[in-house]
Amino acid sequence: MPKNSDRPEGYLLSKSHSYFIFSLLFLLYMFDYIDRLVVVSLFPYLIRDWGLTDTQCGMLVSAVYWSIVLFSFPVSVIVDRWSRKRSIGLMAVLWSLATAACAFAQNFAHLFVARSAIGIGEAGYAPGGTAMISALFPEKKRAWLVGIWNMSIPLGSALGVALGGYIAVRYGWRQAFGLVAVPGLIIALLFFFVRDYKTVELTKSQETGDDCPVPLKMKTWYIIREFGRTPSLLFTYIGFAGNTFLTTSILSWLPTYLHRVENLPMEKASFKGSLVLLMAIVGSPLGGFLADRWIKKKANARLLFSAISSLITAVIFVSAFGLFSGDIQYALFLLGGISAIAFASSAIAVTQDVVHPGLRATSYSLCVIVQNLLGSSLGPIFTGFFSDRFDIKTALTLVAFSPILAGIFFYAGSRFYERDLAKVEKISVCPEER
Secondary structure (H helix, E strand, O other): OOOHHHOOOOOOOOHHHHHHHHHHHHHHHHHHHHHHHHHHHHHHHHHHHHOOOHHHHHHHHHHHHHHHHHHHHHHHHHHHHOOHHHHHHHHHHHHHHHHHHHOOOOOHHHHHHHHHHHHHHHOOHHHHHHHHHHHHOOHHHHHHHHHHHHOHHHHHHHHHHHHHHHHHHHOOHHHHHHHHHHHHHHHHHHHOOOOOEOOOOOEEEEOOOOOOOEEEEOOHHHHHHHHHOOHHHHHHHHHHHHHHHHHHHHHHHHHHHHHHHOOOOHHHHHHHHHHHHHOHHHHHHHHHHHHHHHOOOOOOHHHHHHHHHHHHHHHHHHHHHHHOOHHHHHHHHHHHHHHHHHHHHHHHHHHHHOOOHHHHHHHHHHHHHHHHHHHHOOHHHHHHHHHHHOOHHHHHHHHOOHHHHHHHHHHHHHOOHHHHHHOOOOOOOOEOOO
16 A cells, blocks of 8 residues: 555555556547447448438447447446446447447448447446545545546547548548557557546445444345435436437537538538537636635535536537527537536546435446437437438537526435435545555
8 A cells, every 4th residue: 555645645546556547447438438439430331332311320329328228237347346447448448349349330230239338348447546546535526536537528528529430431431440449458458457436335334322333234125225325326326317419419410410500511511520529628617716716615516617617618518509600600519518517527426425425336337328229319319310211400509508407406406415315324445456
């Protein structure tokens, strides 16, 4: 264990090793989203070569999220109860190999299966990474650091869209899948050699009438009841879904929108779309920073901030798709790229704040399940469905209203946050032995 002088207050390990782990987590999340979104800029080539519909293209994005919905909870239980670093390393190896397998698909069914396998690998990564960051760093920095970590999402998404279009034009769409799979595999292997924290025992203090509470092992029914009786957590989960319904639709269809409506070549449309996604690099840490500053004055600020930023996002995108075109519309897209992710850092922090330390990965896995089941998996298909029946502009205009619901749920959760936080068991997290 590091000496106290090497481990500042609130840090689990030395600062240098903590930030080294954080860097690997950041890179893995970036390649997670590169592998997840590279298919978006390949839609025109798949339509040309295989005659796919827009709905089928949307399904290739949604396949990842369906797998995450199915496997996130069991994988996250393994993360919480076994090992964070081994679980994360194995998952990253799997999703990298599955991405490489997409290059060899011969038809829609083959590609759908390979895309589903990517989701299996990614199922527990966000919960596992969130749990590690929550344990490694001081609680007062949680939203800000989660915000920086989540910068990797827009960065990876933008790179996936841009690289997919660039590689496909020059070398072919199959090569796009193969080339983006390699770096993530290398980083995954490095992660097996970092330090983890010891698995936290699932115990709760039982009052005995004196000054010495007795630890009581938490049974499955008790854990389920605790989640069910934490309304700030449940409202946060549903609020997340309202926002990811929009953001995943934008991730999936904005390049196609620019290609069809603005008559841009697909390579240029992919590039402009990726710039919008890249603006979230500003929104993610900015949202975490502002929420952490506000929480010093208002205890439930993390959820109030999520509510306000969600409503702002709805106004921006409804206006962009419904009222404007050209340069003004694109400027609003860029502004929306900042606001659309601003809620996430503080909302993710809430999923860690109001639960037992031994259930942090499980808590965020439930958030992932809800947001993917009700948001990310439905958004691209909803957009493709209405695009087939009307047009892509109408479809995206309808999608842009979904953050309004998110804002309502986040505000409802803020009403219960302080009460739920007061119930959380105070248990120290310890580093594993060298």
